[in-house]
Amino acid sequence: xxxxxxxxxxxxxxxxAYAQYAIDNPEKLxxxxxxxxxxxRLELAKKNHNISDNMLFRTWxxxxxxxxxxxxxxxxxxxxxxxxxxxxxxxxxxxxxLEKPMAQNAKECREIYEASExxxxxVIVCHVLRFTPFWRAIKAIIDRGEIGRPMSMIHMxxxxxxxxxxxxxxxxxxxxxxxxxxxxxxSCHDMDIMQWVIGKPCKKxxxxxxxxxxxxxxxxxxxxxxxTDDCPxxxxxxxxxxxxxxxxxxNPWRDTVANKVGATDEEIIEALKTGPYGRCVFACDNDVVDxxxxxxxxxxxxxxxxxxxAFNKGGRFTKIFGDKGEMDANMETDIITVYNFxxxxxxxxxxEKIGETISSGHAGGDTGIMEDLLDYFGENKAxxxxxxxxxxxxxHLMSFGAEESRLADKVVNLDDFSNKI
Ligand SMILES: NC(=O)c1ccc[n+]([C@@H]2O[C@H](COP(=O)([O-])OP(=O)(O)OC[C@H]3O[C@@H](n4cnc5c(N)ncnc54)[C@H](O)[C@@H]3O)[C@@H](O)[C@H]2O)c1
Numbered sequence: 115x116x117x118x119x120x121x122x123x124x125x126x127x128x129x130x131a132y133a134q135y136a137i138d139n140p141e142k143l144x145x146x147x148x149x150x151x152x153x154x155r156l157e158l159a160k161k162n163h164n165i166s167d168n169m170l171f172r173t174w175x176x177x178x179x180x181x182x183x184x185x186x187x188x189x190x191x192x193x194x195x196x197x198x199x200x201x202x203x204x205x206x207x208x209x210x211x212l213e214k215p216m217a218q219n220a221k222e223c224r225e226i227y228e229a230s231e232x233x234x235x236x237v238i239v240c241h242v243l244r245f246t247p248f249w250r251a252i253k254a255i256i257d258r259g260e261i262g263r264p265m266s267m268i269h270m271x272x273x274x275x276x277x278x279x280x281x282x283x284x285x286x287x288x289x290x291x292x293x294x295x296x297x298x299x300x301s302c303h304d305m306d307i308m309q310w311v312i313g314k315p316c317k318k319x320x321x322x323x324x325x326x327x328x329x330x331x332x333x334x335x336x337x338x339x340x341x342t343d344d345c346p347x348x349x350x351x352x353x354x355x356x357x358x359x360x361x362x363x364x365n366p367w368r369d370t371v372a373n374k375v376g377a378t379d380e381e382i383i384e385a386l387k388t389g390p391y392g393r394c395v396f397a398c399d400n401d402v403v404d405x406x407x408x409x410x411x412x413x414x415x416x417x418x419x420x421x422x423x424a425f426n427k428g429g430r431f432t433k434i435f436g437d438k439g440e441m442d443a444n445m446e447t448d449i450i451t452v453y454n455f456x457x458x459x460x461x462x463x464x465x466e467k468i469g470e471t472i473s474s475g476h477a478g479g480d481t482g483i484m485e486d487l488l489d490y491f492g493e494n495k496a497x498x499x500x501x502x503x504x505x506x507x508x509x510h511l512m513s514f515g516a517e518e519s520r521l522a523d524k525v526v527n528l529d530d531f532s533n534k535i
Pocket of ligand 1: 124125126127129149150152155172174190191192195213214215240241299476
């Protein structure tokens with residue numbers, strides 16, 4: 115296999131997760147340049163990938179002023195900083211690994227798709243679930259016809275109460291105007307995976323949901339807006355941030371709190387006194403939903419319902435009903451069962467449990483996407499998990515359509531919705 119080179123734009127949590135593949139597989143990939151606005155991230159990139167100083171750039175604009183420096187670009191900046199670097203990189207001739215959401219609105223997603231056609235570039239959107247052993251197994255079971263033709267699907271995304279509080283109440287994805295609505299920021303993975311396993315485009319979509327819990331009405335009487343201001347509920351509150359961010363040393367979000375790689379407990383406590391993660395979860399400027407349902411109809415008549423909820427430990431569950439059998443799949447246990455209507459037998463598939471290290475993050479999806487990417491960009495071999503950018507774009511429209519439905523209280527016909535963009 116040909117060794118490929120990449121530049122990383124945005125060396126934060128996600129940029130580092132994908133770049134880790136080059137550290138683990140130096141014979142297959144090397145990171146040759148990095149752009150990030152934070153000095154300590156550039157220092158870390160320099161150390162991790164042995165990058166010379168003239169290949170470290172402070173902003174994405176600086177890196178795209180250079181001629182093409184590598185085979186492909188990894189774009190892992192925040193949601194509002196995908197469109198311009200993506201289009202500029204494609205113009206320069208880079209293929210792309212582009213973080214989801216492609217962009218924050220349907221028009222910009224369309225512009226990215228059109229640029230990929232114009233410049234003839236390959237783009238993989240980081241819908242990492244497609245690249246996990248779990249979802250690959252589900253797709254293969256359906257493609258082998260084990261449950262027959264999919265008739266309906268129930269899918270649930272349990273975000274997890276602490277994940278919700280960190281990312282969607284206090285953190286980067288709390289506000290739909292600053293980042294994206296929940297259905298795009300978090301559940302665009304679920305829209306994509308449901309369309310992929312059902313195997314047909316979604317035609318109609320409808321949604322309900324709101325912020326019912328994480329709001330001012332639920333703030334206990336006498337609780338200060340900032341937890342570090344002697345909150346009388348500190349002992350009993352599960353969201354008390356000093357305990358949450360300092361006592362659990364493996365907490366993947368520790369560095370986010372102080373915006374510093376390898377932050378100490380003291381730096382975290384200091385950051386909690388003034389920063390967003392020290393705020394009472396009932397007194398933040400969050401507006402993204404804490405629970406949502408989406409109903410869908412796919413071409414050919416398959417129907418599906420999706421629930422996203424904050425109020426759980428976390429994990430995804432799925433049931434898919436076909437005309438020959440039904441499937442039950444639990445991403446927490448990695449157990450998939452298939453009941454066959456004719457034989458009346460239940461077959462259990464148990465996948466090897468993947469430890470959650472940075473290199474096997476997202477249940478193996480982060481490594482899986484890099485492996486398939488190298489085959490696709492380097493050898494032009496597309497695995498079943500790879501899809502066209504048009505498909506990714508249309509699957510993003512499911513999220514935008516669902517949000518339109520939720521806000522306008524109507525059923526959205528996705529063909530009409532797409533024609534308006
Ligand atoms: N695929 C997934 O499952 C998944 C999971 C989490 C996040 N995401 C997405 O990945 C993206 C990045 O998320 P993250 O958690 O890594 O965020 P992050 O904040 O950790 O990383 C973003 C990086 O971009 C850098 N940056 C800011 N301005 C810049 C500029 N002008 N030029 C270059 N770099 C700049 C920041 O300093 C930071 O290091 C987001 O779009 C997010 O929605 C995807």
